[in-house]
Amino acid sequence: MNDTRWPKAYDSGPLLLGVRHHGPGSARAVRTALDAARPAVVLIEGPSEADALIPLAADPDLRPPVALLAHALDDPGRSAFWPFAEFSPEWVAIRWALEHGVPAHFIDLPAAHTLAWKESADEKEEKEKETPAGAGAGAGAGAGAGAADEPLGSEEQVRVDPLAVLAEAAGYDDPERWWEDVVEHRGPGERDPFAPFAALAEAMDALRERYGAGGHARDLVREAHMRLRLRAAGKEFGDEVAVVCGAWHVPALRARTTVAADRTLLKGLPRVRTDLTWVPWTHRRLARSSGYGAGIDSPGWYGHLFHAPDRPVERWLTEVARLLREEDRIVSCAHVIEAVRLAETLAVLRGRPLPGLSETTDAVRAVFGDGSDVPLALVHDRLVVGDVLGEVPESAPAVPLQRDLTRQQRSLRLRPEALERELELDLRGDTDAGRSRLLHRLRLLGVGWGEPARSRGSTGTFRETWRLRWEPELSVRVAEAGVWGTTVLAAAQARAEADATAAGSLADVTALAEQCLLAGLPDALPLVMRVLADRAALDADVGHLAQALPALVRSLRYGDVRGTDTGALAGVAAGLAERIFVGLPPACAALDGDAAQEMRGHVDAVHTAVGLLAETPAGAGVRGAPGTGAGAKEPAGAEAGDGAGAKGAAVSGAGSGDLRDRWRAVLRALSSRDSMPGVLRGRAVRLLLDDGALRSEEAARLMGLALSPGTPPADAAAWIEGFVGGGGGLLLVHDERLLGLVDGWLTGVPTEAFTDVLPLLRRTFAAYEPGVRRTLGELLRRGPGDTVAGRATQGAVTPGFAAEPDTGRADAVLPVLRLLLGLDGVYDTADDDSLAGVGA
Incomplete structure (x- = not known):
């Protein structure tokens, strides 16, 4: 071994480079150390089965952030991720090995064991409500790889955050700030590239001696597997072995243990069949706030530090200015210059070697935001965290x-x-x-x-x-x-x-039928329609039928835009509507308040659905003779005997007008029966009135009956809620006669009953737009003798309205209206009295 390039501290063993996951300072230090040491093999913390995926990191189409995804073949939902960013030391080590033709291997516990343990950990966590997944060492220098780091049992000691302990010992209250000062802001000019790793290893030795496993019981098993892989590499490559792993594991990898002891720890581990691949990852998912155990607070900022080692503050604040300009905020070059000076001054005052994220954030708040935190939220979301998405080549394994x-x-x-x-x-x-x-x-x-x-x-x-x-x-x-x-x-x-x-309910099946049409799945529709017809034939709950009809009608109404054949749905929809018409009045009798409110929603939905069904071209299929169905097709499910499909196809003469007329008959029955809840009677009257099937005089008469002195105040308030609830309250604005009836009834409610009806009325009128409430207040402010009730009984004319419509003024608008609609091309005003009467 060449002692000039290999550190003396590791002469008798492998080079252990303890790092913090996803740290740009650690990443640069790893690259510098590998350039100096030139090891024969690089061992990296990660699942052992992923060795075959390492060569893909040389593909230019594999762009970080990416992650190793392992999932169980028998249960793909059981999975774990090992994320890598460009500033991750492990990724830098992989790239260095590939660029220099050096073998690289992952040495952590196989994913087959990790996923098996993850399942048992999840079960224990759900039972014992333990620490959330990935909490533990994830924030520390020796954190495991994110989602794979799950707690194992309830007998573990309190988990230790190595960064927090070291930061506290150094007098810092913020571990992130301490790590930036001692690692991320280190200058590149140090003579010994191995010094920071030796110092960090010494600190971890003290922590492991004090805290043992630090509450990470599974780490003992993982470290046993790493030691076995390290011994195997030593036999093949000698001592020129470099290991890049979490600094927390360095003392354990240097520990003197026997092969038998390590194998004993690994004996009998559960395992599952797994598959691994590369998948895209995002900076947002690298953030600790996403729940990722080894997450960092500012992946976007760390990525910037990694790619801009020179003048990082100036470059960062320039990028902040660009972002704020895109959001139409006034930011000039002078702002950037002043912000850089302020950040550097703050760093000096706080005793930091370089301005960090906190200094630049304070500078942005003071200079760019004039003391406001509003722009900071945007900067934090788009830059400090970021939305960078990695890419994976087609050559990567995939299902x-x-x-x-x-x-x-x-x-x-x-x-x-x-x-x-x-x-x-x-x-x-x-x-x-x-x-x-x-x-x-x-x-x-x-x-x-x-x-x-x-x-x-x-x-x-x-x-x-x-x-x-x-x-x-x-x-x-x-x-x-x-x-x-x-x-x-x-x-x-x-x-x-x-x-x-x-499917558990009829509404689920109809919603699924709608999804099949939207998704273009005509081959799945026959089975779905058969299940729908069978469920509809057996379901006697009107509420279920009412829930099912709207989705079915939407499919008929809108399916033709996608060129989908919806003929099979027409008969089923008509059958459901027919059953609702028959069963709704009995189902609405004797309901309590909550049930009546729920049924009101069903009535509104059916009313809309019937209107769409009557107007839908596909609905013409229900007009034919029995057995014709929609067009010449037999509806799916017609073989179900008296099912909804056969019944819908056999609706004799149920044309669009018949459907509307039958539904209006049901609404009239609801509006006139005293046994119905007030909210349903009022709603039925309102729907008939809006549909033009009830004259306003008749609606006023029914309201007068509902608000008569003999009606209990609670029932009367419910009737008002059903009648004027929804629609924005414009009905009362434009029909002061109805407003007068409501006003007259409300002023006559006994004091002892007023507190009972107030919540209903408040819920009704609070839903109106502020402008509508203000207009109603102005109308009522005139007083009962001068407005509504008095004029309604005396036949007086409402201010702003004539006794009869002025047809002359109305006709004057027609030329402009026809011109806007393009009905007759350019309208010849010479054939009319011009527009002179419009403003008269």
């Missing part, structure tokens, strides 16, 4: 489903991104329609890459808005979904069929 997903992402130009973004889709285009189907299929498989969002622009049925964000855990979900098939289409179809068979 067939992941490969198919990657192929579709590429063909649809739908690239995964860590930063949340909104995607607007126009389903009339092939590419956007394909994107929609892919996202819906993934949602059905439990891979929540995209979540539907409300469109800010067009509300047409051909528009969809998605909120996309790729999380590393979705790779596990894809592996889990691989049990359903090798392609996204096949897996989604198999999952839909299985979910239909196992």
Whole structure:
């Protein structure tokens, strides 16, 4: 061995480079030490089975942050991650070995044991409510690799954070700040590249002597396996062996133990069959706040320190200025200069070798934010933490489903991104329609890459808005979904069929039918429809039927945008509607307050569904003779005898007008029966009024009856809640006669009953927009003799309204209206009296 390049402290053994996971200072120190030592082999803390994946790190398409993902073959949901960033010392060691043609091996406990232990740890954690997964040494210099570091048992001693102990001994109250001062801010000009590792090893020796395993009982087993791998490497390569591991493990790897003792610790460990691969990771998932045990507070800041060793403060504050400018904040070059000076001054006052994150943060607050913390939240989220997403090459091992997903992402130009973004889709285009189907299929498989969002622009049925964000855990979900098939289409179809068979309620099946249409799974629909017809035939609960109908009708209404055949749904939808019409009035009788409120929601949903069903072209199938179904097709499930499919197809003459008329008859029955709860009677009257099936005079008469002195105040308040609840309260603004009835009733409520009805009324009127409440208050402020009730009984004219409509003024608006709508092209005003009467 050449003593000029090999440290004397390690002449008799391997070179142990103790590091902190994900530390840029440690990463640079490891690279410098390896350049100086030139070992024959590099051993790295990580699962032993992952050796075959090390050569992939040389692929230029493998861009950190990435993670080793291990999952159990029999249960893909049982998994563990070992993340690496560009500033991770282990990643630097891997890259150094590949660049210099030196063998590199992982030496930690195999993932087969880690996952088996993880399962038992999870069971104990759930039973005993122990420390959350990954808490332990994760924050310390010797922390294990994140999700794989699970607590083992309840008899462990209190866990020790090595960084916190060393920082406290040095007089620091912040471990992160201490680590920055002693490691991350070290200058590159030190003569001995091994000195920091020797000092850190000495500190860890004292900690292990004081705290033993430090509450990390599994570390003893892991370290036994590392020692065995270290001995094997020594036999093959001699003493020129470099080990890059958590500093916490260095004393244990230098300890004198026997092979028999180490093998005894490893004897009888549980194991499972596993598979490993590289997956993309994000800076956000490297953060400790994400729950990652070995996480750091500022991955974005550490990445900046690693890539900008020269003038890091100036470069950082320039990047902060760029971000704030993009957010339309006024930031000039003078701001950057002043912020740099302030950060350097703060570092001198605080006795720090260089300005750290706390100094730059204080400078940003003072100079860029004028003392406000508002810009700091943006800087912390986008820069201090960041949304950098790694990339993995196609050559990396992956389950067939992941490969198919990657192929579709590429063909649809739908690239995964860590930063949340909104995607607007126009389903009339092939590419956007394909994107929609892919996202819906993934949602059905439990891979929540995209979540539907409300469109800010067009509300047409051909528009969809998605909120996309790729999380590393979705790779596990894809592996889990691989049990359903090798392609996204096949897996989604198999999952839909299985979910239909196992569905617990009728509404679940109808929602699944809607998902199948949105996801473009026509081959799964026959089974889903058969289950739907069978469930509908056996389910006598009107509430369940009412929950099921809206999703079914939406499928009929909107499925044609995707070119999906929805004919089989028409008969089932009509059958459900028919059963609801028959069973709803009896089901609404004698309900308590909570049940009545729930049923009110069902009534609203059915009302909307019937309106859509009557207007849907696919609904024309229910007009034909029995057996015709939708068009010439027999609805799926018609063979179920008296099931909903056969019954729906046999609705004789149930055209769109018949459906509306029958539903209005049900609403009239609800509105006129005294046995119905007040909230349902009021709601039925309101729906009839809004639908044009009830004149305003009749609605006023029914309200007068409901608010008569003989009606208990609580029932009257419930009727008002059903009638005027929802709709924003504009009905009362534009119909002062109804407002007068409500006002007259409310002023006549006895004092002893007023406190009982107040919560109902408050809940009703508090939901109105502030402007509507203000208008109602102005109308009522005039007093009962001058407004509403008095004028309604005396036939007086409401201010702002004439006794009869002025048809002349109304006709004057028609030319402009027709021009705006483009009904007759350019309207010739010479054929009319121009627009002179508009402002009269």
